[in-house]
Amino acid sequence: MASISSSPLSLMSFNVSSNFNTSSSLPYPFSQKHQPSKNRKPKHHQIACTSNDSNQNSPKEQEQKASPRRNVLIGLGGLYGATTFTNNNSLAFGAPVPIPDLTSCVVPPIELPDDIKKIDPPISCCPPFSSDIIDFKFPTFNKLRVRPAAQLVNDDYFAKYNKALELMRALPDDDPRSFYQQANIHCAYCVGGYTQKGYDVELQVHNSWLFLPFHRWYLYFYERILGSLINDPTFAIPFWNWDAPDGMQIPSIFTNPNSSLYDPRRNPTHQPPTIVDLNYNKANDKPATNPSAEEQIKINLTWMHKQMISNSKTPRQFLGSPYRGGDTPFKGAGSLENIPHTPIHIWTGDPRQPHGEDMGHFWAAGRDPLFYAHHANVDRMWSVWKTLGKKRKDFTDPDWLESEFLFYDENKNLVKVKVKDSANDRKLGYVYQDVDIPWIKYKSKPSRRVKSKDKNKSSAQRPSRKLVDKFPIVLDSVVSIIVKRPKKSRNSKEKEDEEEILVIDGIEYDNKTEVKFDVIVNDEDDKEIGGENTEFAGSYVSVLHVHDHGKNKKKKNNNIVTCLRLGLTDLLEDLKADDDDSIVVTLIPRYGNVKISGIKIELED
Numbered sequence: 001m002a003s004i005s006s007s008p009l010s011l012m013s014f015n016v017s018s019n020f021n022t023s024s025s026l027p028y029p030f031s032q033k034h035q036p037s038k039n040r041k042p043k044h045h046q047i048a049c050t051s052n053d054s055n056q057n058s059p060k061e062q063e064q065k066a067s068p069r070r071n072v073l074i075g076l077g078g079l080y081g082a083t084t085f086t087n088n089n090s091l092a093f094g095a096p097v098p099i100p101d102l103t104s105c106v107v108p109p110i111e112l113p114d115d116i117k118k119i120d121p122p123i124s125c126c127p128p129f130s131s132d133i134i135d136f137k138f139p140t141f142n143k144l145r146v147r148p149a150a151q152l153v154n155d156d157y158f159a160k161y162n163k164a165l166e167l168m169r170a171l172p173d174d175d176p177r178s179f180y181q182q183a184n185i186h187c188a189y190c191v192g193g194y195t196q197k198g199y200d201v202e203l204q205v206h207n208s209w210l211f212l213p214f215h216r217w218y219l220y221f222y223e224r225i226l227g228s229l230i231n232d233p234t235f236a237i238p239f240w241n242w243d244a245p246d247g248m249q250i251p252s253i254f255t256n257p258n259s260s261l262y263d264p265r266r267n268p269t270h271q272p273p274t275i276v277d278l279n280y281n282k283a284n285d286k287p288a289t290n291p292s293a294e295e296q297i298k299i300n301l302t303w304m305h306k307q308m309i310s311n312s313k314t315p316r317q318f319l320g321s322p323y324r325g326g327d328t329p330f331k332g333a334g335s336l337e338n339i340p341h342t343p344i345h346i347w348t349g350d351p352r353q354p355h356g357e358d359m360g361h362f363w364a365a366g367r368d369p370l371f372y373a374h375h376a377n378v379d380r381m382w383s384v385w386k387t388l389g390k391k392r393k394d395f396t397d398p399d400w401l402e403s404e405f406l407f408y409d410e411n412k413n414l415v416k417v418k419v420k421d422s423a424n425d426r427k428l429g430y431v432y433q434d435v436d437i438p439w440i441k442y443k444s445k446p447s448r449r450v451k452s453k454d455k456n457k458s459s460a461q462r463p464s465r466k467l468v469d470k471f472p473i474v475l476d477s478v479v480s481i482i483v484k485r486p487k488k489s490r491n492s493k494e495k496e497d498e499e500e501i502l503v504i505d506g507i508e509y510d511n512k513t514e515v516k517f518d519v520i521v522n523d524e525d526d527k528e529i530g531g532e533n534t535e536f537a538g539s540y541v542s543v544l545h546v547h548d549h550g551k552n553k554k555k556k557n558n559n560i561v562t563c564l565r566l567g568l569t570d571l572l573e574d575l576k577a578d579d580d581d582s583i584v585v586t587l588i589p590r591y592g593n594v595k596i597s598g599i600k601i602e603l604e605d
Contacts, residue, residue, distance in 0.1 A: 095325035096402035097210060099416060100194035100203050102129055125187030125363060128176050133406065136417040138427055145223070145236035145430040147380075150251035150373050152433070153238055158253050164226040164235065165260040165369060176408035177225045183366035185218060185407070190362040191545050196325060204329030206362070206545075207562055209320040209400055211337045212382045213419040215375045220428055221407045221415075222372055228410035236430055239376035242344065243304050244438055245297045248275045250348070254370045263368040265350040265358040278303045278340035279531055279539055280347040281516060283591040299531040303339060304439035308385060310570040311335040311538060313499045314604050315395050317565060318385055324399045330562040335538075336385075338564070341378050342541045346514075348374070355544045362545035380432045383425055388440075394423050446534045446575055447523070465586070472506060472597045475517055480586045485601050489579050498603040500568040502585065506597020507540060508561045515592030516541040519566060522575050522584050534574045537585075538566040542592075568601065 105126035148157065171178035188194055194203040205214040219237065227235035241247025249272045254261045269287075270276070275296040291299060312318035312335045321332035333342075348370060349360020357364040358371075365371045385392050395401070401420035409415050425431060468479045485500070502519070509515045516539060523535045530536065542560070572578055585599060 094322075094399045096399045096404065096419075097203065097323060097325050097327075098197045098199075099133075099404045099406050100189070101197040102127070102194075102406070104195050105188060105193050125184040125191065125193050127181060127184060127188060127408070128174055130414045133414050133416050136415050136421060138421070139224075139429045141233070141429045143234070144426060145227075145234055146433055147236040147376055147430055148238050148433045149241040149244075149247060149435050150238035150253055151241060151247045152435075153253060157238075158259075160230060160232070160235065161226075161238070161253070162259050162261060164230045164232075167229040168226060169260055176412055176414075177229075177410065181408070182222055182225070183364075186366035186371070187363040189214065189405075190365075199326045201326060202329050204323075205405075206337065206543075207320065207330040207333045208323030209316075209331075209334070209395060210323055210403060210419070211320050211334065212379070213403075213422045214405055216379050216382070216422045216425070216428075217405055217407055217417050219372060219375055219379060220422075220430075221409055223430070225410045237376055238373050239380050239432060240370065240373040241435060242276050242278065242300075242340065242374075242377060243381070244436060245301075248297060248300060249273055250276075250370065251373065254373070261369045263358055263370065265353055265364075265368065266348055266370070267350055268352075270347055276300070276344060277347055278343060279541075280343035281590050282346055282351070282514075283516070298442075300340075301439045301442040302444045302532045305442045306444060306538070307335045307339050308381065308439065309388060310443075311567040312385060313389070313391060313567060313569070315393060316604065317499065317501070317567060318392065319395065321563070321565075322397065322399065325403075330560050332563040332565060335567075336378060336381050338541065339539060341374075342543050344374055345543050346541070360544065362543055365543075376432075379425075383432065384437065443574070444532055444534045444536070447529060471599070472595055475587055475589045475594050475596055478586065478588050480584055481599055482582050483585050483599055483601055484582050485580070486603055488581055495569050498605045500572065501602050501604050502537065502566045502568050502583075503600050503602060504540070504564040504566075504587075504596060504598075505600065506561060506595070507563055508559050508595040508597070509542070509592060511545060511558045511560050513592050514542055514544055515594045516590040517594060518588040518590060519564070520586040520588065521568070521571060522577055523586060534571055537568070537571060538564065539590075540564045540594075 106124070153161075165179065168177065168182070169179040171180075173180045175181065189203065189205045192202050192204070195201060196203045205211060223235070223237045226237065227233050238251070238253070240251055250266070250270070252272065253259070254263075255272060256262055257264070269285075273293070275293045277290075277296060278300045290296070316322075316334070318334045318336060320334035320337060323329065323331045345359045345365060346356060348368070349356035349358060351360075353360070355361040355364070358368040359365050359374075386394070401418070403419045405417050407415055407417060422428070465480045466477055468481050473479065483502070487494075490500075502521070504519065518539045519537045520529050520535050521537045523529050568583070572580075572583070577583065583601075587596070
């Protein structure tokens with residue numbers, strides 16, 4: 001690999017009824033509004049993607065450290081100023097994200113499939129309203145429920161799950177335990193249905209440190225409702241074991257059209273035995289060029305290692321960026337949420353539907369029973385992650401611990417829960433079946449080209465590459481950027497203490513579109529780098545969630561602004577680039593229109 005530091009380029013409807021009908025479709029939401037709350041605080045935090053806000057430290061602890069973060073920025077003609085990358089120590093007086101304001105729930109209309117456009121009366125994702133809220137109490141149990149791998153369950157289990165879900169589907173629409181209302185939970189929390197209580201700002205549970213705790217609570221109550229319907233407190237939902245070869249296809253229990261676990265709105269070309277692509281690129285889904293099943297399995301295992309180990313050494317890398325009371329949403333997803341969680345949603349959804357429903361759009365995802373198995377494995381990964389190293393621990397920041405959600409339980413009670421009570425799955429009464437974890441040692445490998453260094457060239461100097469030295473940019477073609485590192489030749493102790501992070505900031509796009517781009521580091525020619533290669537650092541990918549973003553009338557557009565954070569320590573070691581002053585970052589647009597405001601490298605403890 002050429003040493004970049006020597007480069008002369010100094011750059012700066014399913015209608016729920018009493019009988020289950022697999023041919024019917026679950027109804028889709030129209031706009032519906034309750035009486036808005038008058039208790040509003042107009043101000044909210046605007047945060048950029050910077051390390052100072054938090055990883056595992058509380059705001060007070062951050063302030064006491066009082067050491068400037070070492071960032072190297074390029075953009076706007078040179079060094080990126082503090083006006084773009086906000087020092088988030090200003091949030092030392094932050095607050096937990098409060099419960100949603102149920103009185104103002106609204107889901108704006110979206111384009112609907114033809115078969116359900118004429119549903120009357122129009123419906124929304126808003127839950128039945130209740131002003132009676134009780135606090136969560138930990139369950140009592142004689143033994144832990146064991147969530148099984150979906151591909152390993154027997155006929156008795158399938159019959160039990162099928163019956164439970166059939167009973168849930170048969171409940172009236174206005175029963176908060178019904179499948180209709182359970183599906184609406186995801187829509188309301190994830191498509192701008194709620195504002196934060198006390199703030200005139202959207203409540204969003206994706207793309208931040210709330211992602212994993214919210215979905216853990218969601219599954220907890222879904223599971224308990226199912227168990228209560230069949231009078232079996234030991235019932236546990238299955239997980240889609242997509243991180244292991246024998247689980248890398250849609251589990252057979254979800255593919256029987258005559259069962260309650262079936263959803264007709266799935267990609268017809270991705271049915272078994274098709275292997276799931278954990279970093280799916282829908283713009284290049286061509287059978288003639290797709291990898292073989294064997295090759296795809298190897299690539300998937302590599303991505304699991306990257307996202308669970310190389311890209312997740314700190315709480316912020318894995319869990320996501322801090323998101324506090326009053327903040328605008330989309331602070332930055334953690335590694336697992338970004339890949340494989342998001343690509344699996346898109347891979348599973350039906351491209352024949354207006355927005356890739358069901359799994360391919362946040363509002364409809366909960367209408368596919370496979371969604372809950374998918375998120376059970378996401379939840380399982382959270383538990384696995386905390387066993388992989390001493391720094392892999394949950395946040396201790398009180399703003400994370402005290403953030404709150406509302407869910408209806410198996411007795412129709414509206415329950416207020418806190419993030420801190422979700423951190424231990426065993427205290428919630430469940431564990432996961434013990435299965436092999438084959439990706440632990442499945443590291444990516446550098447391409448052959450890296451092993452033969454050419455000290456006279458860098459990939460950014462090749463004629464086919466567009467070199468960028470000023471930001472913001474519209475990512476409409478492949479571009480390369482030379483990015484200075486804050487420190488080179490770090491010893492083992494320094495690497496253990498701080499992870500080197502590549503931060504792509506100000507990722508901006510219209511929320512009515514999907515976007516995806518790949519990030520390659522120090523590749524040396526124009527041949528495409530695959531997911532099995534070390535140089536492929538990661539991707540940014542979004543799931544559709546069309547809505548009036550934020551309900552803030554002063555907002556001029558519906559753009560999402562977020563960031564992507566990728567670990568570099570392992571990558572640079574494997575590429576033998578520890579001693580380089582700079583790296584070459586190449587951004588490859590795959591689909592969607594996206595603008596990027598800057599790029600930097602920082603050290604995160």
